[in-house]
Amino acid sequence: MQFKNVKNILAPLIKGGQRWQFININGKESKPRFYFSDVQWALIAISILALFRLEKGLSKEMIGYVISAFAISVSLFMSLLVSIFDKFENTDLSIKGKTEEDLARLVQKKNFFKRFISITSYLVVLSIFIIILCSLNYIFNLTNEISYHQFASNFQKIDLLLTMKNSLTIGYRIVLNYFLMNYLLMTLFVASSAYEYYISEIDKRKIS
16 A cells, blocks of 8 residues: 555545534534634643643653553544444435425534544544554653753753754653643544434434
């Protein structure tokens, strides 16, 4: 399998997963003003602040737990994708003899399936990406302690190699912290979206 083929598949998947976070089941899109949503900007701020609390980053033991958990989540989400697509295949989307209310519900159903499948597929890719990030911790031993209150008195005393190493380590930890929290946020988003849709469908069916 060529890398170009994988890239051509991943690009629309990632784009769709990000886009459908801001589209409701009625098809209305509400894009954030500054690329990230307010909650995601808050997660970025927390990821930076966490550096001062976790000066050595996540421990190798914790990283091992994260890798195991996300490896399991990949298989679970893949099973969920197969199940939800099978449910979509068995959904009647014909418009013959349908009222306007029925047509509106069909649009909501189709949008729900598209959003659920897009974001869940995106979560699978995100899980694999987080596993790769965590693996870098073992390969390059990124658990070294970084002190944020030691500064060189002048430019000539700056250790450029150490500065570059610490900068890359800090950047790595911010990215890892953000994606871990964003993954949890999106998982909650998928669960709450599914709950909202299912409950609305149940409420529309009257007891006869």
